[in-house]
Amino acid sequence: MSLAIQIEQISKTFGSLKAVDDVSLELQQGSLCGFLGPNGAGKSTTIRMIMSIISPDRGVLRVLGGSALDNKDRIGYLPEERGLYRKMRVGEFLAYIARLKGVHPTGLQQRIHDWLERVQLPGVAKKRCEELSKGMQQKVQLLSALVHRPDLLILDEPYSGLDPLNSRLITELIRDEQRRGATIIFSTHQMHTAEALCDRVLLINKGKKVLDADLSQLRAQHDGRGIIVEPSGDPTAYANAALAAGFAARAASTQKGLVEIELREGIGGNDALTAALAAGACRSVSLRRLSLEDVFVQLVGGSVAALQSEGGSADV
Template identity: 40%
Template sequence: MLSVAHISKHFGSLHALNDVSFDVHDGEIMGLIGQNGAGKSTTFHSILNFLKFDGAITWNGQPLSADDYNQIGYLPEERSLMSKLTITQQIVYLARLKNQPANVIKPKINDWMQRFAVKGQPTDKINKLSKGNQQKVQLICTLIHEPQLIILDEPFSGLDPVNADLLKQAIVAAKQRGAAIIFSSHDMSNVEEICDTLVMLRNGEVVLNGTVDGVRDQFGRTRLFLTTDWSAEQLSTLAGVDSVTAIGPNHYRLKLTNADAGPAIFDAVTKGHYIQEFSQQPPTLDEIFRTEAGGVDHE
């Protein structure tokens, strides 16, 4: 388990992190979210010992050792590969920095290239690959030694939906073998789909921390989806309805002023008869991000 306890970091007068704490358990995926400049990369760099900080970061109850760092897979936001090396040379070079022998890594390369659908051969040079395939090679470099702690800084950036799904499959596979995983993303659908927990930073401070469902439920079930022959104008007159949005023929999304209004709305719309859909839900992570990341008051 990775434990980040009360870490703070100043860059001159800039307070980049302020008393940040969270845990990431083995076999767990945590999403680290927040606006640009919220402190996500500084948090990653603190874990990786790239910079000094106040507080404590431990792995399985102990300060991270050199051997522990060899068991970390890190994908930085700024991608960087050596363009004149072949795919094999690049992967082996970075693996050797993690104390992984070449004769252990080389036999795995073809399998990993197939897993990520890399178009090319292991003998191809990096500069002959498309930007997308270069990105996939860097992902292979991050994961091929099967690290126990995986840190991915905006891993989905620049990936199309098909390749993003391949990465999600690799992340979930790493979770299933027991790795602790942290990734940052501005796409809340990625966080909502595969994360067990999330931490949101705002101006270097933790403003949300918990399971994905638990965080959403904090905001109340104030979103209502229903299919009905009522008009939007009729629905808007119901007590507790703040706004109505048509999202398809006879299909509406209601924002409620209070989650407790749901049962009365159900009774009014159904009148004891079957309707195709009535689903009361908390706000999506995307909605929560938009209000919380910038410090906007809750709706």
């Protein structure tokens, strides 16, 4: 399968600030990639360079097999800061963006009508953008990125400001687009959404890429390295017993009466469960699954080296 995005060591500096520092990325066509990072990490700058809105100071960037400028019509983009012409009518705005993106006028109105129906905004085509609620405006903005059926969809914080129902609707739209064959890259702060949706995660911090991995690969690397026990007796006593038994590298009781145990090197999941039951009476024992949020906090919090020592694919 060919590459949708190929970035080789791009950098961008604004004054004394290095916004993006030597970032590389290869994204297969048809993949769905979560682009994560704290505020000011360099996500939007990287996205703007992919969109060719700004040029990198150095490095090579290929989008859909060529220059991003030449392929603008094949890219859909939802910027972080939402923007609509306040006085323009919704249908007119979508038609304008679609025409700029190379959509032929024939059948355009029907296409806009269909899309508005799809996002549960029937009958708003004649309304002015300023008459819509914030959530409705956000959906119109998303449609402006989708209306020309792009091969590459770049969404910067698509869930920002949406209620749970509209968030679910956006998730369905994103999945539909992936099924259609579009490559999707989206940035978000909602880790659970990224975890549920993505098959690839890219984490960037202070302009540098700190993680680039398939989600399944990430789980395989981190899952099973810990267990959670609900002891029948005193959690502190159980934690001490687990440390004494030798299978736990660290054990700590939580406020909910649970004991979180980090396994020693070389102890497998099944061995750990047997040892946990032997250490004391338990109501439940389960393998701890590392969430994306844990990875995010660990990497952005400065524990990159710890992750590397565990054999992860962290790329500093």
